[in-house]
Every structure is written in C-alpha cells, then in structure tokens.
Amino acid sequence: MSQDGQIRIILAKLGLDGHDRGIKVVARILRDAGMEVIYLGLRQTTDSIIAAAEQEDADAIGLSMHNASHMTLAPAMVKAVAEAELDTPVIVGGIIPDEDLQPLRDAGVAVVLGPGASAEEVAQAVRDAVASV
Amino acid sequence: MARATRPIPELYEAARAGERRALGRLLTKVERGGAEADQISELAHPDAGNAHIVGITGAPGAGKSTLVSRLVTDLVAAGRRPAVLAVDPSSPLTGGAILGDRIRIDEGNDPGEGRRSFIRSMATRGHSGGLALAVPLAVRLFDAVGYDPVIIETVGVGQVEVDVVGAADTAVVVMTPGMGDAVQANKAGLLEVADLFVVNKADRPGADDVRRDLSLMLDLSHMTGQESDTGYRPPIVMASALNGDGHGDVWTAVDAHLAHLDDTDTRSARRRHRIRTEVRARLLQAMSDAADHEMSSPSGTEWLSKAERAEIAPTHATDQLLEQLLQPTEETS
Numbered sequence: 001m002s003q004d005g006q007i008r009i010i011l012a013k014l015g016l017d018g019h020d021r022g023i024k025v026v027a028r029i030l031r032d033a034g035m036e037v038i039y040l041g042l043r044q045t046t047d048s049i050i051a052a053a054e055q056e057d058a059d060a061i062g063l064s065m066h067n068a069s070h071m072t073l074a075p076a077m078v079k080a081v082a083e084a085e086l087d088t089p090v091i092v093g094g095i096i097p098d099e100d101l102q103p104l105r106d107a108g109v110a111v112v113l114g115p116g117a118s119a120e121e122v123a124q125a126v127r128d129a130v131a132s133v
Numbered sequence: 134m135a136r137a138t139r140p141i142p143e144l145y146e147a148a149r150a151g152e153r154r155a156l157g158r159l160l161t162k163v164e165r166g167g168a169e170a171d172q173i174s175e176l177a178h179p180d181a182g183n184a185h186i187v188g189i190t191g192a193p194g195a196g197k198s199t200l201v202s203r204l205v206t207d208l209v210a211a212g213r214r215p216a217v218l219a220v221d222p223s224s225p226l227t228g229g230a231i232l233g234d235r236i237r238i239d240e241g242n243d244p245g246e247g248r249r250s251f252i253r254s255m256a257t258r259g260h261s262g263g264l265a266l267a268v269p270l271a272v273r274l275f276d277a278v279g280y281d282p283v284i285i286e287t288v289g290v291g292q293v294e295v296d297v298v299g300a301a302d303t304a305v306v307v308m309t310p311g312m313g314d315a316v317q318a319n320k321a322g323l324l325e326v327a328d329l330f331v332v333n334k335a336d337r338p339g340a341d342d343v344r345r346d347l348s349l350m351l352d353l354s355h356m357t358g359q360e361s362d363t364g365y366r367p368p369i370v371m372a373s374a375l376n377g378d379g380h381g382d383v384w385t386a387v388d389a390h391l392a393h394l395d396d397t398d399t400r401s402a403r404r405r406h407r408i409r410t411e412v413r414a415r416l417l418q419a420m421s422d423a424a425d426h427e428m429s430s431p432s433g434t435e436w437l438s439k440a441e442r443a444e445i446a447p448t449h450a451t452d453q454l455l456e457q458l459l460q461p462t463e464e465t466s
Contacts, residue, residue, distance in 0.1 A: 006228070006258070008161075031229035036256045041236045052235060055253055057157035086154065 007130055009060040009091075012040035012049050014073045023064035026093060026122060030062075033123035046073075046080035053081070053088050059130045060110075065094035071103065078108035089129040093122070141169060145176045148278045153251065156278060160253050163270045174270050177277035184216075184276035184283045185391050186407075188298030190323065191307030196333040196374045197286050198234040200307060203380035204284070209249045216251045216280035218271055220264065220287040220294070223256040230256035234286065251280060257293075265293045265414035269300070269407070282387075296414075299326035300407040302400060303390045305383070307331045308347070310339030324350060327367050328390045331383055335371040344369050365393055427458045 011027050013020055020042055027037045038056050040049065053061055063077060074092050081088050089110035096104070101112050110129040113122055139147075139155070141162070147155035162169045191197050201217055208215040219234035232254035255271065257264050268285060275283045285301060287294045298304050306327040332343045347369050368386050372379025394400035427433045433454055440450035 027231050031224060031231050032227050034227045034229045036223075036230045036232060036254075038235060038254050039231055039233045041233075051153075051248075052252075054153045054157050055251055056235075057154075057161040084154075 007035040007059050007126065008038060008056060009035055009062055009126060009130075010038045010040060010049060010052055010056065010058045011062045011064065012044040012052075013042045014044050014046065014049065014063050014065070014077060015067070015069055016043065017065065017067040017069070018042060019066035020064070022066065022094065023062075026062065026064065029119045029122050030126060033119075033126075035123070035126065046077050049077065050080050050084045050086070053086060054084065058088055059133075060089050060091055060126055062091045062093065062126070065092055065096070068095075070094065070096055071100060074104055074109050075107035082108075087133050089133055091126060091129055093117070141172050142176065145173065145278075148274075149180070151279075153248075156251065156274070157253070159274060160271055163274060164255060164258075164267050166266060170267075170270055173274060177270075177273045180277035181273045182276065182404075184272075184281040185303070185387075186272055186276075186283050186285070186301045187303045187305060187387055188285045188287070188301035189305045189307060190287050190294060190298045191331075191333075192309070192312060193288055195307045195309045197288075197307050198236075200331065200333060200372065200374040200380060200383065201234075201284060201286050203374050203377065204384055205250050205252075207380065207384060208282070212249075213282065214249050214251075214280050215282055215284060216275040217253070217284045217286060218268065218275070219252065219254045220268070220285065220297075221254060221256055222288065223258050228258065230258075232256060251275070265296065265411075266418055268297050269411040269414075295323060295326060296410055300403075300410045302394060302403050303328050303387050305329045305331060305387065307333050308343050309334045310337045310343050324354075328365075329367050329383075329386050330369045331379075332369060332371050333374055335379065336373045336376060340371065344371065365390075365397075423458060424454075427454050430457075432457065 009030060011023055011030075013023060023039075023041075027039050030037050038052060038058060040052055049061060052058070061077065061081070063074060065074065070092060074090065078090050081090060090108070091111045091113070092104060092109050093113040094115075096112050096114060104112050110132070111125045113125055117125070139158075141159070144155045144159050148159055159173055163173055164170075189197050189201060198219065201219070205215050205217060219232070221230055221232045221234060223230040234254055235252060253271070255264075255267065272283050272285065285297060287298060304326045306323050306329070308330060309332070330347050332340050332347070334340065351366060351369075368389075370379060370382045370386050372383055374380055391400075394403065428437060436445075436450045436453045439445045440447050
C-alpha cells in the first residue's frame with residue numbers, strides 16, 4: 001500500500017458475466033471509503049487484469065462473480081498474479097455458496113465477500129487484505 | 134516481497150529496460166510526491182526530452198477516452214510506443230475516486246499487442262496543486278523510459294487542468310454537439326490553449342453547428358490579433374470515435390501541428406513554457422506548505438485565534454503571519 005494510505009484497487013468482471021450492478025455499488029462503496037478504484041468493468045481476462053495491475057501499481061484486485069464460474073476463474077486469477085510475480089491480493093465478491101468458501105481460500109483468494117456484507121465490512125476487508133501483504 | 138524493497142535507481146533501470154511493473158511502481162512514487170518523487174525526476178531528467186507531449190481535454194462524456202483508445206491502437210499499429218496518463222477527479226469529500234478511463238482505452242487493445250502501450254490512471258487527489266506537480270513528473274518519466282508520444286487525458290475543468298494541457302506540445306480540445314460547448318470552451322479559457330479541435334460524435338445532429346461556431350470564434354481570434362504570430366490556425370477535425378471515424382485524421386492533424394512547431398522553431402518555446410509552469414507550480418506548492426506550517430505554529434495559532442475572536446482584522450493577522458513566514462530564522466525549522 002502507498003505510504004499515504006491511498007489504496008488503489010482494480011475492480012473487474014472476469015470472463016462472460018454481465019451482472020454488473022453489484023460491482024458498480026462496490027466501486028461506489030470503496031470510493032466513498034477513500035480508495036481509488038480503477039474500474040475495468042465487463043469481459044476482462046486474467047491477462048487484461050494483470051496488464052492493468054502492473055500499469056496501475058494496484059494494491060488489490062477485486063473480482064465480482066455472479067455466474068458460478070468462481071471455482072475456475074478465481075484460482076486462475078490467483079495463479080496469473082503469481083506468474084506475473086505480483087503480490088497483489090485477489091478479493092472475490094458475489095454469489096458464492098458456503099461450501100466453496102474454504103476451497104477458494106485454499107486456492108489463495110484473500111477474502112470472499114457475500115451479498116450480506118455491509119459497506120463498512122467491504123471496505124475493511126479490502127484494507128485488511130492490502131495490509132496483510 | 135521484491136516489490137517494496139527495490140531502490141529507486143534499480144526500479145528506474147528496470148523501467149528503462151521495459152519492465153512495466155517497475156514503471157507502475159515509480160509512477161506511484163511520483164504521484165505521492167516528496168523526496169522520492171524528486172529523486173525520480175533527477176534520474177529521468179537526462180533521458181527525457183524526446184517525446185511528443187499531447188494534451189487531450191474536453192467535457193465529461195465528450196468521448197476523450199474512446200478517442201484515445203482509437204489513437205493508441207493506431208499508434209501501436211504504426212510501431213510507436215504511446216503512453217497515456219488518464220486524469221480523473223477525486224471526491225472532495227472522501228478523497229476516493231473511480232477511475233474509469235481504462236474501460237474504453239483498453240477496449241480493442243489486446244493486452245498482448247498493447248505491450249507497446251502503457252496506460253496509467255491518476256486521480257486529482259484533493260490536495261491543492263498536487264496534480265500540477267505529479268503530471269509533469271509522470272510525463273518526464275514516461276518520456277525518459279522511451280514512450281512517445283505521451284498523451285495526457287483530462288477533464289477540462291479547473292485551472293490546473295487547463296495549465297497542464299496548455300503546457301503540452303500539442304493541445305487537443307474535444308467538443309460534442311448539443312452542449313453549447315463553443316461558448317463553454319470560451320468561458321473556461323480552453324479555446325486559447327487549443328492547437329486542434331475535435332468535434333466528436335460528428336454523426337449526431339448539430340455537429341456542423343459546433344464546427345461553424347468554432348470556426349467563427351477562430352475568425353474572431355484572428356481579428357483581435359490573438360491568432361499565433363506564426364500564422365497557425367487550429368484545425369477542426371470531425372470524428373466519431375465510437376464508430377471509428379475520423380481518428381486517423383485527428384492524429385494526422387496532431388502530427389501536422391508538431392511539424393509546424395518544428396518548422397517554426399517554436400517547439401523549444403513550448404518546452405520553456407512547460408518548464409516555467411512546472412517550476413512555478415512547485416514553488417507555489419512549497420509556499421502553500423509553508424503557509425500551512427506557519428498557521429499551525431504557536432504564534433500563528435495565536436494570531437489566528439485573535440482574528441477568529443474578531444479582536445483584529447484578518448488582514449492584520451495575515452500581515453503578522455507573512456512577516457514571520459518571510460523571516461526564516463524565527464521558528465521555521
């Protein structure tokens with residue numbers, strides 16, 4: 001994280017998933033929590049997110065997942081981050097069944113946020129994930 | 134990890150060798166300002182001075198990012214290495230920002246091919262003058278590590294933004310039909326700094342009216358003697374960036390302007406102006422910091438509270454503080 005405390009986070013929808021209402025709400029929540037949100041929007045690939053993370057020197061990558069592909073795509077993102085020799089934490093938000101939580105964490109996802117998370121919980125989870133790097 | 138520990142000269146060499154992660158890291162330090170940013174400036178200075186610096190500005194929603202996206206694609210295809218600094222406003226309340234320019238700039242630019250380009254989003258961050266300090270330095274860094282051209286994209290509001298774009302080699306102002314922009318641009322002082330106008334969304338009704346208004350105003354500049362003494366008249370290019378029309382003409386006009394600067398030997402004048410603008414911004418920032426420091430000093434607080442209690446006039450308090458400020462021997466350590 002930058003020393004001045006300004007967190008820069010990338011928000012993206014990975015793959016074919018058009019449900020972007022949630023990610024827009026999260027972008028606003030994080031902005032209002034004082035963060036700089038680099039909003040990539042829909043239909044991103046692990047390559048395009050890595051390219052953005054490098055250029056933007058992002059402190060975290062937030063993925064919004066609503067199409068049940070999280071067990072494939074979230075670990076693929078974590079792997080891509082490691083292959084690019086970045087230490088950027090990957091945070092997942094969306095409709096994630098309880099039984100998938102532990103496998104995602106085991107795969108290296110820093111935080112998983114569900115629909116019940118409050119604005120403050122979302123912002124704090126990002127701060128914690130960034131601070132733990 | 135490696136990320137946090139590498140010293141600045143090492144990061145700089147890595148960035149020069151094409152490591153994008155190192156450049157990204159350096160840009161963060163540039164944005165943060167302070168001693169590290171100054172060190173980067175010193176390192177980059179000898180290697181900079183080659184890039185064509187292009188400022189692109191216009192109202193929110195004018196299609197700047199979409200246009201920049203097209204230009205970046207063209208430039209990469211032509212074998213150039215464009216860098217883009219996309220400036221978006223921070224919230225004055227929370228300091229946060231949503232930086233959304235990449236959505237459009239990345240679109241159609243495959244990250245594989247896009248390896249030749251580099252796009253960085255920058256928030257204006259509330260602190261006064263921060264942008265005026267960070268932008269020239271980021272541009273110098275891009276230039277020094279081999280990017281050319283360097284495109285600064287910014288919403289054309291606020292004096293700092295106008296200054297930043299006006300200090301480019303080539304200033305492009307993007308207009309659209311239906312917003313009364315011709316008059317708005319005059320108000321904002323944008324018209325004076327423009328070297329090139331783009332009427333974007335030219336497929337929409339009213340685009341020709343915008344062109345006519347602009348043309349008329351350029352005629353007036355000629356009448357009032359404001360037109361540059363080199364006889365250069367800013368061209369007006371019609372484009373529809375979303376449909377992919379006219380962006381080729383935009384860059385042709387940008388190149389033509391650079392050629393004009395070179396032909397008339399005025400590029401160095403631009404550079405001098407840019408350096409003056411930057412030095413002045415840095416001086417003002419230093420003075421602003423000194424003023425804040427003075428106001429929070431023990432005697433400063435005292436004069437301030439006297440003024441707050443209406444015992445003395447604000448002008449009197451200012452005079453007292455200014456006197457202290459200009460005497461570096463007294464309690465300014």
